[in-house]
Amino acid sequence: QVQLVQSGSELKKPGTSVKVSCKASGYSFNSNGITWVRQAPGKGLEWMGWIDTATGKTYYAVNVQDRLTLTRDTSATTAYMELRSLMSDDTGVYFCARDGWNTVAPYWFDSWGQGTLVTVSS
Amino acid sequence: DIVMTQSPASLAVSLGERATINCKSSLSVLYTSNNKNYLAWYQQKAGQPPKLLIYWASTRESGVPDRFSGSGSGTDFTLTISSLQAEDVAVYYCQQYYTTPLTFGPGTKVDIK
Numbered sequence: 001q002v003q004l005v006q007s008g009s010e011l012k013k014p015g016t017s018v019k020v021s022c023k024a025s026g027y028s029f030n031s032n033g034i035t036w037v038r039q040a041p042g043k044g045l046e047w048m049g050w051i052d053t054a055t056g057k058t059y060y061a062v063n064v065q066d067r068l069t070l071t072r073d074t075s076a077t078t079a080y081m082e083l084r085s086l087m088s089d090d091t092g093v094y095f096c097a098r099d100g101w102n103t104v105a106p107y108w109f110d111s112w113g114q115g116t117l118v119t120v121s122s
Numbered sequence: 123d124i125v126m127t128q129s130p131a132s133l134a135v136s137l138g139e140r141a142t143i144n145c146k147s148s149l150s151v152l153y154t155s156n157n158k159n160y161l162a163w164y165q166q167k168a169g170q171p172p173k174l175l176i177y178w179a180s181t182r183e184s185g186v187p188d189r190f191s192g193s194g195s196g197t198d199f200t201l202t203i204s205s206l207q208a209e210d211v212a213v214y215y216c217q218q219y220y221t222t223p224l225t226f227g228p229g230t231k232v233d234i235k
Contacts, residue, residue, distance in 0.1 A: 035224070037172075045164075045172065045215055047224040061223045095171050100183075107219045108162035110183065112171035 002026040004096055004113035011119045012086050019082040020116045022096030029077040030054040033099040035106050036070065036081045039115075040092040050099075050106035051079060059106065086120045093117050124149050124218050128227035134235040141203040143230045145216035150196045153220065160220035163192055163201045166229075167212045175214075176201065208234060 007021040022034060036048040049060040051070040058070050064083065072079045079096055093115040100110030125148040135141045151160045159179035164172035174183045176192035179199055189204045203210055211234060216227040 044229045045166075045217075045226040047217075047226065050222075050224075059222045097171075100174065100177060105219075106222065106224055107160075108174060108177040108217065109164075109172075110174045112173070115171055 002098060002111040004098060004111055006094075006096060006113040006116045009117040009119070011121065014086055014088060014120055014122055016086055017082060017084040018086060018118050019080055020094050020096075020118070022079040022081070022113050024077045024079070024098065027098075029072075030074060031102050033103075033106055034070075034072065034079040035097050035099065035109055037095045037097060037109075038090075038092045039095070040089070043092070047106075048081070048094075052104060053079065057104070083118075086118075088120050091118065091120045123223055124151065124221060124225050126216055126218060126225050126227035128214075128216060128230050130230060131228070132231040132233070134233045135203075135206045136235045137208065138205050139235075141206050141210070141232055143201040143214050143216075143232070145194075145199040145201070145227050147197045147199075147218055147220075149220075151218045151220040152196050159195055159199070160218055161192075161194075161199055162217045162219065163190075164215045164217065165210075165212045166215065172215065203232070206232070206234070 003025045005023045035050040067084045069082045096113040097109035098111040101107035127146045129144045161179040163176040166172040180192040213229045
C-alpha cells in the first residue's frame with residue numbers, strides 16, 4: 001500500500017534551517033508528484049510547494065519561495081523540504097502528500113505523511 | 123491567487139442527520155476544455171493528516187463511504203454528509219487545483235449535537 005513516512009520532530013532557533021524528509025513506498029515514486037503542506041497550531045492548511053518527482057520541476061508558493069527548496073532522491077524514493085531563515089511563524093506541522101493524478105502539475109492529494117512538527121523558538 | 127471561503131465555520135448536527143458544508147472560490151475553477159471542476163474535499167480528524175474524500179468536485183475517492191457526496195460547479199460547491207456518524211467529527215477543507223498556488227478553504231468544523 002502507498003505509504004509516506006516523514007522524519008521526526010525538529011526544534012530550531014530563529015534564522016536557522018530545517019530539512020524534512022518524506023520516504024515513499026508502495027508505488028512507483030516517479031509517477032506522482034509530491035506536495036508539501038503546512039499547518040500552524042490550531043490553524044488551517046497552507047500549500048507550500050510541489051515537486052515533479054520524475055523531472056525535479058518545482059512550483060513554490062510566493063510567500064516562501066525565497067526560503068524554500070524542494071528536492072528528491074529517486075534512488076531513495078525520498079522527497080525533501082528545506083526551509084531557511086526560520087521565523088517563529090514557521091512553527092507548525094509539515095505534511096508531504098502524494099498527487100492523486102499522474103500529471104505535470106499539482107492536483108489533489110490522495111496519500112499523506114504523518115506530519116513533522118517543526119518548532120521555531122529561541 | 124484564488125481565494126477559497128467556506129461556510130459555516132462550524133456546525134453541530136444530530137447523529138443520522140444531514141450535514142452540509144459550502145465552499146466558494148473567488149474565480150471559477152471549471153476548466154471549460156474538459157468540463158471538469160478542479161476542486162477537492164478533505165477530512166481532517168484531530169491529530170491526523172488530512173484524508174481525501176472527493177476530487178473533480180463530485181468523484182468520491184475509493185473507500186470513502188457513500189454518505190459523503192460533492193456537488194456544484196464554477197465557483198460554488200457543497201459537501202454533503204447524508205447521515206452523520208460519530209466518526210465523521212472532523213474539520214473539512216475544500217481545495218482548488220485549477221491553478222498554482224493551490225489554495226485551501228479555512229475549514230468547517232463538524233460536531234455532534
